[in-house]
Amino acid sequence: MxxxxxxxxxxxxxxxxxxxxxxxxxxxxxxxxxxxxxxxxxxxxxxxxxxxxSRIAALKGIEISDTEITIGAMVRQRQIERDSGVERANPLLREVLHNVAHTVVRNRGTLAGSIAHADAAAESPAMLLASGGSVEVRGPGGGRRIEADDLFKFHLTTSLEPGEMITAVRIPVLAPSTGWAFKEFARRRGDYALAGICALVTLDDSGRCTSARLSACGIASTALRLVKAEQELSGGMLDEAAIVRAAKAARDAVTAADDSQASTAYRRHLVDTLTRRTLAVAKTRAEERSAR
Amino acid sequence: MSTAMFGARVQRLADARLVRGEGSFIDDIPLEGALHVAFVRSPFARARILSIDCQAAREMESVAAVYTCDDLGSLDILMPLLIPHPSLDQPRTQRPLARGDVFHVGQPVAMVVALDRYTAEDAIRLIDVDYEPLEVELDLQAAVADGAPRVHEDVANNVAAHFVQSTGDPDGAFARADHITKIKVQVDRSTAAPLECRAVAARWDRVSGELTVWDGTQAPISVRGGLASILGLDEDKVRVTAPDVGGGFGQKVLLFYPDELLVPFAAMQLGRPVKYIEDRNENFIGSSQERTQIHELELAATKDGEVLGLRDSFLHDTGAFIPYGIAIAQVASTSIAGPYRVPNIWVEFKAVYTPTVTITPYRGCGRPQACFAIERAMDKLADELGLDRFEVRRRNLIRDEDFPYRRDGLMFADGLAVEYDSGQYGRALDMMAEHIDLDGFAAEQQEARAEGRYLGLGLGFYVEGTGLGPYEGSHIRIHPITGKVYVNTGLSCQGQGHETVFAQVAADQLGVDASDVIVVEGDTAAFDWGVATFASRAAVVSGNAIHKAAAKVREQVLEAASNMLEAAKEDLVLEGGKVFVNGVPDMAATLAEIATASNPLRYAFNEAAKTSTQFAPASRHDGPALGEGEAPGLEATDYYSPPHAAWAYGVHAAIIEVDPDLCSITFKRYICVHDCGRMINPTLVEGQIMGGIAQGVGGAHYERIEFDEEGNPRNANFMDFLMPYATEVPHAEILHIETPSPLNPLGVKGVGEAGCIPVGQVVASGVADALQPLGIGPLEHVPLTPDMIFTALGGEKEE
Known part of the structure; x- marks a missing residue:
């Protein structure tokens, strides 16, 4: 070794x-x-x-505007997790990063690196998808921005061209009436999850769900937007029946084959459970934020 | 014993040094100009080697040598069968480097010696081995079927050994039983995963003809004997040292691993020091493992739950080779009735070859499997008869008055009939019931269920035969200049805290503080009689040898002090590092002074030495300085050889919460009631138990070495092999009982393996109890993973 x-x-x-x-x-x-x-x-x-x-100073900053958090490619996960500005702008990041490996790993690991690595079981790509974020890339041909939905192609494969590097990760600031949650199940604290669910739900004054964004990690060949589950929620009341329908839709998104820790059937069951629990928390938080 | 170090919670004496990073592990040993080793290892579970081309590797500038079996000369031998047994009629051991065939993924095929490990790893990739893969069978039950692919061509059904033992009249017991409970259980393979992987370094001194070997082994004296024998050297010319070693757990007591032989060989051949530092991947594929057994067990009982008889037939996976003989299966088969008074037992096993890395004892050594089998069966018996789990155990436990309790006809791993020496089993179970508050828990369980939460009580009772022979010894000397007590013993320490408990034992006899006792072990140059560290035996066997040797030195001290102080021995007090006359503390001599005075000197090299020169006032002038039969100094050697194993035991229980949706478990409480006889140091006993529980939790819920159908290990790394982190291991509440062993002067029993033994049962029974309202199916296989809990709950249900 x-x-x-x-x-x-x-x-x-x-x-x-x-x-x-x-x-x-x-x-x-x-x-x-x-x-x-x-x-x-x-x-x-x-x-x-x-x-x-790691010596490129331009990659080490966090910038927060009214609409977006921009995180340089060399910002360590632990720094993001401890940044109070990030926490105010979008508390989802801290909740997700708490589930990424262990402190010693996060002390060195970067958010951009995890996204570029694009492990299908990693948390950060799922967070980027649910948030509707994007990455800034630079290559021999200049710079461009890639939306999260266009980024993840396969396990360990992104749409970056050879020679391109991510220079920054951009994540929208959380809207005032949006609730967030991330839950995963890992065999040990800090392990890659057998399944993880990230949810952002936005409620209007009447409690109707105007927008739902859900993503998952660990269940397919990439981190995945749960589009069908989102459709079960958007435009309707976020009641128990809707959550159950969304969980069922999420469950059907599982394509990962049996592995030594989880059969497909068990993973589907996990996704169902995690989706229900994640949505319940996101809903409560959305209600709390709307009430403020 | 005025200082009463025995039984005190003395802080571990090694820790200050270790936490400061001042430990000296093998890779820390400075060996100028050392070469480094890497191995070409078989990528196939079973294959024929058609050719090996080392040309390109040999041409690398940084490569000193490349060895295949053809380059080993007289070392191209079958490794020793360490523990022969009459039932072992098809023993197979490996060669240092494969000749002709390979038998598991990871088996060494060629060895590269290079300037550093980096280039050694570069070079092994240049060695081209042409293999013809052969058919394999990884499933233990399929492997014993007629026509199954064979690991060794000439071993039919892959059976290395078939052994049957019995006591009493099992058939009669089954004939008159009211009820028969049958169960089939399985425990899967794990690995010890010591923090420091294995390591060996060697230096050959051409001028003196001395070979020095640093080996992270649990058995330096035995390694020395074997090396001298195989390399054709005089034993006195081979020194084997086990310096600081980062955990062993049984994995480091196989002699020989190929590297233990080949590294010294290469050092002699090349005339330069050679080092092999095993990496984690190699530890997973090349160092021994344990655990897979499948038991089919039957209990014959009365309708009141009294167990009349037991039958057990099991398969034991021994991997590709069986150098350690049937020891693990034998321990399992003789521990199968656990703490219960079962007069009629029939137990058979087959040790089965599989094309996987060799199996040798790993902490627990067959006991976790036996415990899981009998304890799951006792739970099932209780369920089937409608009895309480505590009650069915209470009715069958060996009673205090039954000790010593023999199982004639069952031969333990020391070759002697099983004889439990002492214990208070009923008291231990009662203590557990009281401490866990059974009634309180029942109410809590009901309340939780009303809230949709599922709490269960896990319970497991175990016994452990510890402190096996044949013997250990000790040499003790009080140093004349410092008065410090030097203790040597032959076995070696891998972090257990021998230096602390051995110091406590010697300190009590010699009236000093434990910190004034310097324990040296694991070095054949310091002491070279003895066996090894295994079978929870160090405190029992070396501990008692040290006690006996220290008692002899104590007599010498008092004898000498009596002369010096001109007082009767009976009036002397040995305390605080000196001897004084009772009631007259000023009439005193320090141990340093006594030790100095006990050595008739010619040269007064320091102030203290003046008192014992030939012309000093106190010197004798009526004859030779040393009388006939006298020896200089304060020192003695003694040995202890146990009559048979001393049996420790304990009860574990846990309150486990199961989330039936995630199929995850959380320990709410973990309790251990434990009895290892008299405790030398309760803190270290608790440390041993905690460490054992941590490894037990691994085996119960997380750790499984996986192979694919071709025999490739699938999770040979710490990402995929789920050794629990501190976050997964519960805090344990530990309660002690001290029933002295009548077998040895200190009254001690071993504790090294205890903690890990019942954890599989505790988890399985706890989960079963928690999910009983949901109709969970049988839990008879560990590690019990969330996926297995999901399956036992009926799998996927479509709403």
């Missing part, structure tokens, strides 16, 4: 990093390293060069 030989560079700017990446097609970007380093040590990956972006 020792990595193979590789070159190592530490660019000071995004431009330098992108140029270095363009110069060597077998190079990879290194951010927090919480996924990349193990794959090197297992010799699953054999890159010729690591481009360590």
């Amino acid at each position: 020792k990595p193979p030989l590789f070159d190592y560079v530490t660019p000071e700017s995004v431009e330098e990093a992108v140029a270095a990446r363009a110069a060597d097609e077998d190079s990879v970007f290194l951010a927090g390293g919480q996924s990349l380093i193990p794959t090197l040590n297992f010799r699953i990956a054999n890159p010729t060069m690591l481009i360590d972006i």
